[in-house]
Amino acid sequence: MSSQPLTTSQKKRSRRRWRGSSLAYVLIAPTVAVLLALSVYPLIYAIKVAFQSGNGESAHWTLEHFTRLVSDRFFLAALWHTLLYATVALTFEFLLGLGLALLVDRPLRGRGLFRALLLVPMMLPPVVVGVVWRLMLNPDFGAINGTLRSVGFTTDALTWTASPALAMLSVIAVDVWQWTPFIFLVLLAGLQAIPQEPYEAARLDGSSAWQTFRFITLPLLKPAMLIALLLRTMDLLRVFDQIFILTEGGPGFATETVSLYIYRAAFRFFDFGYAAAMSFILLIITNLISAGYIRLLQRQEAA
Amino acid sequence: MQNRTRLVILSITLCGLLLSAACRNANNYSPDAKTLSLALASGVEGDALKQAAREYEAQTGVRVTIAEFPYDDLLAKEFVDSNAQTGAYDVIMLDDPWFARFATPDLLAELAPLYQKRNQTGADADFVTASLALCKHPYETGKLYALPYVGNSQLFFYRKDLFDKYSLKEPQTWDEVLAAAKVIDERERTGAPDGSRVHGYVMRAARGNSVVADFLPIFWAFGAEMFDDNGKPTVNSPMGISALKFMLELGKYAPPGYASFNATEVSAHLLQGTAAMSINWPAWISAFSDPAKSKVAGRMAFTTLPGAQGTGRAEIGNWLVAIPKGSHNQEAAFDFLLWATAPEQMKKSAMAGNPPTRRSVFSDTELVARFPSYPAQLKSLETSKPRPRTPMWNEIENVFGIYLSRANSGELSAEDAMNQANAEISKIVERGH
Numbered sequence: 001m002s003s004q005p006l007t008t009s010q011k012k013r014s015r016r017r018w019r020g021s022s023l024a025y026v027l028i029a030p031t032v033a034v035l036l037a038l039s040v041y042p043l044i045y046a047i048k049v050a051f052q053s054g055n056g057e058s059a060h061w062t063l064e065h066f067t068r069l070v071s072d073r074f075f076l077a078a079l080w081h082t083l084l085y086a087t088v089a090l091t092f093e094f095l096l097g098l099g100l101a102l103l104v105d106r107p108l109r110g111r112g113l114f115r116a117l118l119l120v121p122m123m124l125p126p127v128v129v130g131v132v133w134r135l136m137l138n139p140d141f142g143a144i145n146g147t148l149r150s151v152g153f154t155t156d157a158l159t160w161t162a163s164p165a166l167a168m169l170s171v172i173a174v175d176v177w178q179w180t181p182f183i184f185l186v187l188l189a190g191l192q193a194i195p196q197e198p199y200e201a202a203r204l205d206g207s208s209a210w211q212t213f214r215f216i217t218l219p220l221l222k223p224a225m226l227i228a229l230l231l232r233t234m235d236l237l238r239v240f241d242q243i244f245i246l247t248e249g250g251p252g253f254a255t256e257t258v259s260l261y262i263y264r265a266a267f268r269f270f271d272f273g274y275a276a277a278m279s280f281i282l283l284i285i286t287n288l289i290s291a292g293y294i295r296l297l298q299r300q301e302a303a
Numbered sequence: 304m305q306n307r308t309r310l311v312i313l314s315i316t317l318c319g320l321l322l323s324a325a326c327r328n329a330n331n332y333s334p335d336a337k338t339l340s341l342a343l344a345s346g347v348e349g350d351a352l353k354q355a356a357r358e359y360e361a362q363t364g365v366r367v368t369i370a371e372f373p374y375d376d377l378l379a380k381e382f383v384d385s386n387a388q389t390g391a392y393d394v395i396m397l398d399d400p401w402f403a404r405f406a407t408p409d410l411l412a413e414l415a416p417l418y419q420k421r422n423q424t425g426a427d428a429d430f431v432t433a434s435l436a437l438c439k440h441p442y443e444t445g446k447l448y449a450l451p452y453v454g455n456s457q458l459f460f461y462r463k464d465l466f467d468k469y470s471l472k473e474p475q476t477w478d479e480v481l482a483a484a485k486v487i488d489e490r491e492r493t494g495a496p497d498g499s500r501v502h503g504y505v506m507r508a509a510r511g512n513s514v515v516a517d518f519l520p521i522f523w524a525f526g527a528e529m530f531d532d533n534g535k536p537t538v539n540s541p542m543g544i545s546a547l548k549f550m551l552e553l554g555k556y557a558p559p560g561y562a563s564f565n566a567t568e569v570s571a572h573l574l575q576g577t578a579a580m581s582i583n584w585p586a587w588i589s590a591f592s593d594p595a596k597s598k599v600a601g602r603m604a605f606t607t608l609p610g611a612q613g614t615g616r617a618e619i620g621n622w623l624v625a626i627p628k629g630s631h632n633q634e635a636a637f638d639f640l641l642w643a644t645a646p647e648q649m650k651k652s653a654m655a656g657n658p659p660t661r662r663s664v665f666s667d668t669e670l671v672a673r674f675p676s677y678p679a680q681l682k683s684l685e686t687s688k689p690r691p692r693t694p695m696w697n698e699i700e701n702v703f704g705i706y707l708s709r710a711n712s713g714e715l716s717a718e719d720a721m722n723q724a725n726a727e728i729s730k731i732v733e734r735g736h
Contacts, residue, residue, distance in 0.1 A: 074702075074705075074727075138560075138568070139558070139559045139560035140558055140559070140560070140572070140577070141571065141575075155559075156559050157559075159559050159560030159562075159563070160560070161560075161563050162559075162560035162561070162562045162563035162564075162712060163560070163562075163712065164709070164712050164713070164714045167563075247563065248509065248510065248511065249510065250509055250510040250511075250562075250563055250705075250708055251508075251509070251510065251562045251563050251708050251709065251711075251712040251714070252510060252562075252705050252706070252708045252709030252712060252714055252715075253510075253705050253709070254712075254714075264701065267375065267379045268375070268378075268697050268698075268701065269695075269697050269698045269701075270379075270382055270404075271698075
């Protein structure tokens with residue numbers, strides 16, 4: 001075949017094919033260029049920064065940023081805070097979001113209004129949420145302690161963001177307040193996409209409400225759950241804005257997360273190498289957890 | 304075929320245009336004496352310099368472009384720019400604790416040669432010594448890299464009416480402060496304008512700059528120092544630990560939750576009349592004579608900081624103006640620097656609420672009539688003390704602040720906090736070498 005001379009029509013076709021594909025390359029070239037410039041180049045540069053030390057002529061490859069991480073009690077504490085924050089907030093957001101979605105997924109009066117109200121916290125920028133809650137949690141002038149006092153409680157011990165014991169709880173509560181609606185929304189969409197037939201069949205077979213939930217709703221809702229959990233986990237691990245506004249990582253170090261510590265290292269101390277090294281650790285952790293979710297999701301789809 | 308060629312040419316041109324636009328920024332700083340570029344802090348201090356720049360434009364015909372940044376961004380922008388020597392800015396505003404990081408011949412233009420070209424020996428003697436000392440590296444004795452523009456130093460604020468009520472005299476020592484705080488805290492259970500209690504003392508104990516700034520005057524008065532002569536950290540000296548113990552004692556008369564207070568909360572308490580004493584910056588003084596802002600207008604007095612074993616010393620917090628080494632307009636920039644820090648211009652900045660750095664402006668009759676606290680401010684500034692001058696200050700302050708805040712929130716004892724802070728500061732110092 002290949003040794004034979006090409007017929008005219010074959011030549012034409014191949015040229016047309018080449019023309020078609022080269023046009024495609026030309027058209028996507030700007031996008032690829034932008035991607036290379038904005039995400040691939042910075043990534044490679046960050047690797048270089050993380051593994052290098054010194055400036056100009058004294059620059060050399062080193063692992064010192066990574067060895068320093070292991071003995072940095074502040075980094076380890078920040079990592080612990082991040083994992084604690086993500087786990088507790090995710091648990092509450094998921095359970096509350098699921099409960100609300102199940103509650104709203106049935107004909108109720110005022111359902112539309114309820115749904116709209118629930119979405120408000122999610123629509124607010126995290127910085128605004130931080131400022132509003134900072135004011136509400138103020139031990140003296142804040143609305144929360146004010147309300148408690150007006151019904152007769154003593155609030156001297158409730159210093160919220162100033163108390164080492166309550167500060168983490170406070171920032172988690174604010175996250176739950178803001179992001180439960182997200183899980184609610186995704187799960188509600190998931191619930192409404194479940195076809196009615198399995199439910200009808202279950203009813204005919206006389207299954208109980210719990211059995212219907214356990215063996216029909218839950219398995220069919222699993223993809224939506226996994227997607228909601230995946231997105232929230234990634235967001236929680238990199239949380240920055242609300243905490244920065246609410247407590248700035250304080251009191252002391254009680255609410256400092258890895259993102260805040262990275263920010264400080266880079267933009268307050270100009271220790272870009274160390275900040276880049278910490279960013280990689282956070283990236284790896286996030287990727288590992290996400291990969292777990294995605295594997296579960298794929299297994300679900302295959303089944 | 305033609306269409307394709309056209310497309311290829313089009314996309315190449317587009318990419319080229321993008322690239323050239325990107326490169327132009329980098330190569331466009333041709334020496335042009337008729338344009339100056341300023342980097343300044345947003346807020347009242349930066350506004351005064353902006354105003355001066357506009358006036359300078361009108362007077363001299365030099366075009367001044369202004370880049371305004373919030374406090375933290377300003378440091379990052381200036382530091383990155385100075386290191387890369389882009390020449391993007393000809394004049395930069397620096398907060399004095401940043402100065403040690405910038406004060407090298409690689410980053411800032413030395414001012415002595417610029418003075419010599421104008422047949423002057425150096426900065427004139429009208430500048431407050433403590434302010435000018437900040438602009439030199441090493442401190443006080445070294446080469447001049449900046450000029451002081453805004454002369455902040457801490458003052459002690461107290462409620463004159465309450466002190467008179469309980470026949471307390473203006474506190475000279477921290478022990479007197481503690482005694483007065485106790486009296487007011489116990490007796491003024493419903494004394495605030497809204498009927499709530501008046502706390503004896505209020506301070507900022509949120510981590511970071513806040514708690515360190517409110518603690519250092521106590522620390523210094525107790526005779527402690529953060530570093531010894533060899534640069535080794537000494538915050539856990541016996542004096543240092545007793546200073547922190549004293550702060551915690553004073554904290555008993557502060558509003559609950561003060562361990563998370565920043566300037567906002569402290570000023571809210573003072574303006575609402577729910578706290579009787581505090582260390583604060585002069586920028587707040589005008590708010591206390593404004594009945595629209597303060598429920599206790601006219602009842603606040605201002606004085607120099609109390610002492611203990613040692614004399615009372617305020618922390619200095621000046622804004623400096625300097626010329627980056629990378630600037631292509633150093634001569635023009637220096638002309639502007641001299642003009643903006645001259646008495647006439649500094650008076651205008653002072654009228655807007657910025658404490659000056661010149662003795663002649665501090666004693667200006669019009670200004671003294673308007674700001675009765677000026678004599679106290681000048682005294683406080685002249686006897687003030689700078690934060691330790693190290694390029695690693697931001698990191699050291701961060702760590703020190705964490706442990707001070709943890710002690711104030713009740714998480715750590717004074718001894719533990721100071722010992723752990725000392726260990727962590729040592730690590731930073733070692734890394735810096």
